Amino acid sequence: MAETPDRRTVILDKAAGLFASKGIAATTVREIAEAVGILSGSLYHHFTSKDDMVDAIVRTYLDDLVSVYTEIVAQESDPRKQLTALVHGSLSVIEAHPHATEIYQNSGNYLSSLVGYEHIKINAAKVQKTWLDVIGNGVVTGVFRDDIPPRVLYRLIRDALWLSVRWFKPTHQYSMKKFADDLVSTFLDGIVPR
Amino acid sequence: MAETPDRRTVILDKAAGLFASKGIAATTVREIAEAVGILSGSLYHHFTSKDDMVDAIVRTYLDDLVSVYTEIVAQESDPRKQLTALVHGSLSVIEAHPHATEIYQNSGNYLSSLVGYEHIKINAAKVQKTWLDVIGNGVVTGVFRDDIPPRVLYRLIRDALWLSVRWFKPTHQYSMKKFADDLVSTFLDGIVPR
DNA sequence: TGTTACCGAACAAGCGCTTGCTACATCGAG
DNA sequence: CTCGATGTAGCAAGCGCTTGTTCGGTAACA
Numbered sequence: 001m002a003e004t005p006d007r008r009t010v011i012l013d014k015a016a017g018l019f020a021s022k023g024i025a026a027t028t029v030r031e032i033a034e035a036v037g038i039l040s041g042s043l044y045h046h047f048t049s050k051d052d053m054v055d056a057i058v059r060t061y062l063d064d065l066v067s068v069y070t071e072i073v074a075q076e077s078d079p080r081k082q083l084t085a086l087v088h089g090s091l092s093v094i095e096a097h098p099h100a101t102e103i104y105q106n107s108g109n110y111l112s113s114l115v116g117y118e119h120i121k122i123n124a125a126k127v128q129k130t131w132l133d134v135i136g137n138g139v140v141t142g143v144f145r146d147d148i149p150p151r152v153l154y155r156l157i158r159d160a161l162w163l164s165v166r167w168f169k170p171t172h173q174y175s176m177k178k179f180a181d182d183l184v185s186t187f188l189d190g191i192v193p194r
Numbered sequence: 195m196a197e198t199p200d201r202r203t204v205i206l207d208k209a210a211g212l213f214a215s216k217g218i219a220a221t222t223v224r225e226i227a228e229a230v231g232i233l234s235g236s237l238y239h240h241f242t243s244k245d246d247m248v249d250a251i252v253r254t255y256l257d258d259l260v261s262v263y264t265e266i267v268a269q270e271s272d273p274r275k276q277l278t279a280l281v282h283g284s285l286s287v288i289e290a291h292p293h294a295t296e297i298y299q300n301s302g303n304y305l306s307s308l309v310g311y312e313h314i315k316i317n318a319a320k321v322q323k324t325w326l327d328v329i330g331n332g333v334v335t336g337v338f339r340d341d342i343p344p345r346v347l348y349r350l351i352r353d354a355l356w357l358s359v360r361w362f363k364p365t366h367q368y369s370m371k372k373f374a375d376d377l378v379s380t381f382l383d384g385i386v387p388r
Numbered sequence: 389t390g391t392t393a394c395c396g397a398a399c400a401a402g403c404g405c406t407t408g409c410t411a412c413a414t415c416g417a418g
Numbered sequence: 419c420t421c422g423a424t425g426t427a428g429c430a431a432g433c434g435c436t437t438g439t440t441c442g443g444t445a446a447c448a
Binding site for chain 1: 217301358362368373376377
């Protein structure tokens with residue numbers, strides 16, 4: 001166990017918080033340094049550039065997400081249960097990396113200009129494929145409706161799910177798990193009472 | 195009919211396109227000027243600042259949105275039909291102001307630092323209240339389920355609806371109207387066949 | 389002759405990043 | 419145990435560049 005958390009980790013934490021709340025371009029390296037308690041030049045002992053920090057944040061986040069998704073599709077085969085697990089799994093990743101999630105959802109156009117963008121694109125494609133496979137499988141087996149294109153269903157769920165990081169904060173009365181159940185139920189059963 | 199479209203309008207159009215695709219902070223006034231075919235300094239004959247352009251773009255957009263919503267709730271009383279009309283109305287506003295929509299959805303943290311932010315906040319509150327009233331009314335009258343908080347339902351629909359500006363482009367086979375119907379149907383009836 | 393639209397050139401501020409240097413901890417050789 | 423060598427972390431200063439913005443001049447037009 002590290003008694004003192006790694007300096008590099010602290011910097012990434014502070015940077016992620018700033019990137020998430022102000023945007024990447026609007027956050028200066030001087031602000032990041034001040035949040036950590038050092039001067040801006042000293043940041044470059046730990047990272048080669050500002051974009052290097054961004055890359056490290058997003059990379060960790062996406063790797064975690066992909067590994068969670070991989071395990072879900074390996075352990076479950078029923079599309080309905082898979083979809084439920086994907087929602088719960090995604091929200092647990094949001095809880096683990098709230099700042100990174102927000103950065104990834106908000107700053108897509110900045111990320112696409114990064115040097116390490118290939119790695120991001122590959123993982124993003126994996127994530128999308130997972131959802132499309134699960135939904136497509138559900139349509140084929142008849143547990144999901146077939147009159148709406150799977151890619152449309154995916155996008156609706158995807159956006160509603162991931163943008164919750166912008167507004168949803170769990171409370172005693174309304175936990176993250178309850179929210180996940182409600183989200184799943186809304187999409188599976190609809191708003192109109194059955 | 196204006197034979198030559200207003201210079202100011204042309205500038206706002208080009209600026210909105212750049213803001214939407216690259217982000218506001220990442221777009222320079224020199225880029226905007228070059229897109230119009232003038233020098234950066236000449237922009238300041240038409241606008242007092244870069245933020246002034248942003249404000250004009252978002253202001254027009256939100257005013258249009260609020261007026262569309264106002265007419266909908268005035269002409270329709272059934273919550274289910276109101277919700278359907280809100281979705282269709284929103285998507286027509288997206289078609290009319292695609293760039294402004296994207297700016298508003300993506301650059302919230304930049305907008306919140308604007309001087310004219312009060313006007314934005316007021317209209318944003320009006321929009322939210324419209325949705326919450328419609329959903330809340332549906333819950334009270336029993337046409338919408340009551341086991342999920344209305345503000346959660348609102349957010350799920352809102353995010354799925356407005357983020358479609360990022361990915362949905364109507365085609366011959368799949369029109370905007372069809373997409374609107376599918377989105378309404380997904381939320382009202384759910385993904386599982388009834 | 390005034391007004392409108394724009395040019396051309398510049399300005400101050402702020403940006404990411406680099407550099408030369410110091411203080412301190414660690415550690416193997418004597 | 420001691421002591422020089424080495425690596426780590428940070429400071430202080432500033433460089434080159436880009437940014438939004440300003441301003442005097444000018445050409446076309448009414």
